Amino acid sequence: MTDQKKILDLYFLDARARLIDIAAFMDRVDRADGGDDFRYDAFRAALKALESEKQDRARKVLLAFSDPTEEPIPVATTKAACGAWPGVENA
Secondary structure, eight states: OOOHHHHHHHHHHHHHHHHHHHHHHHHHHHHSOOOOOHHHHHHHHHHHHTTOSSSOHHHHHHHHHSOOOOSOOSSOSSSSOOSSOOOGGGO
16 A cells, blocks of 8 residues: 555646636636526535545436436437436436
8 A cells, every 4th residue: 555645746736736627617606697407516515525534426426416316317308418416306
């Protein structure tokens, strides 16, 4: 196992830059007009998963965007993925 200092030396600046990008994205969304959006709700849920002290944060982030249902839908309603599950009320 690699020690923390080596990991931080290799990846800290990249992670820092991504975090700044995320903050800028959120600032733009918050300044814009419009109502609630399931994608942004999923995004914020994924951010909450990062607060966990456990080592399964990546799994929790992926699950925040995932469709939890087990039954396949009969027909696709769009031609492209949107990156987050709209939920039952938005389907």
